[in-house]
Amino acid sequence: LRETIEQEIRDMGLQPTPFTLTKVIQLYETKNSRHSTMIVGCTGSGKTASWRILQSSLSSLCRAGEPNFNIVREFPLNPKALSLGELYGEYDLNTNEWTDGVLSSVMRTACADEKPDEKWILFDGPVDTLWIESMNSVMDDNKVLTLINGERIAMPEQVSLLFEVENLAVASPATVSRCGMVYTDYTDLGWKPYVQSWLDKRPKVEAEPLQRMFEKFINKMLTFKKDNCNELVPLPEYSGIISLCKLYSALATPENGN
Template sequence: GSFKRAEPDLAEEALLMRALRDFNIPKIVREDEVVFFGLLGDLFPFCQNKPRIIPERNMDKQLLGFCEEVCQKNGNDPDEIFLLKCVQFEELLAIRHCVFLMGPPAAGKTQCWKTLSQARAIRGDITKVTDVNPKSIKTEELYGFISMATREWKDGLLSSIMRNVGAIPDENPKWIMLDGDLDANWIESMNSVMDDNRMLTLASNE
């Protein structure tokens, strides 16, 4: 609805195609893009027959400029693809409460979220960021454990952070960045956080 109100002269089919394309491309690996665009062409035949009416990507130019400013300030190269990834990250955060930044080492994943966080601050959107490397400690130290000696529950690093962040009264965005290798030992317990429940289930039955 907001897309149509912003661009009333653009056909609804074109708006829908652009929305599907722009919000799914960041989540698809390059090898699968051929299949995705093939499906998109089947759903929207005008994409193939009338390429001129395919709408261009609609990006937040202001945020893009702020990201470029942050890159220059931090001594990073404001590469076009990197800036696009920062904007795509912001777009995904608008519709998802949990987002993965995937890629090989030194691909720019950490710099992506740091750049976006600083760019949002320039825009006036103060974001509280807590950065944790989940592989730096044991799983029980991350989520918490029951002491065998006292039978008392001891909060882990992540559960403690989530309690503290949840107690902050303001409505500003709060990011908990688990910046490290993806591992089944710690990611499995995050399933209930990543799905619609948005709840962290601990061994203490909380």
């Protein structure tokens, strides 16, 4: 599995750092022991990359004929982009007609599929008590979603829940205790893997001097910005590095004399 993970990371144009490998393997082990898993970390810490790498690795092993591995399909949704009625379903007060919600529809589709493929229902967005409390019966050993129309959707073994969240500041202990946790810390990852992946796509004659300049100046610039600059909109360190690389790519073109 580790070799496949490393190969998938390279195929995605990313860097197989020890941090990334560790987090992907932690996610794999956590998902094997819990059917509900939360990946917690700030923007740019590798949350999305971790589950995408694991998904791709497991699917590749299945296609290679390895036993005990299955194709993985994801069902992503943002719960905070929807009202509770749009998420779980609701009755029309005028007609008393039931309208299915996004989550109830996705869960019904995933749970009714009898193929051995793994189905990951991915919640990409902040966790709060408004919508997560209704998931407690799904996250515990009952594994059943009960809708307000009385319908009960049982979650089979091949279906699991994956939460991608920045923090658990407003999550209740009842919710947290039902999930496995994988914490990704940006300080363990840093900006260098992204820059290295970006440099790998640049011409070699250009990449080598750029790498020397990044190593010489970037940390000093980030420290100066942190100590001396007031930002109207706080910009994460990682986002600033991405903007720098994209700005360089946009300007350093043959049309501009590069």
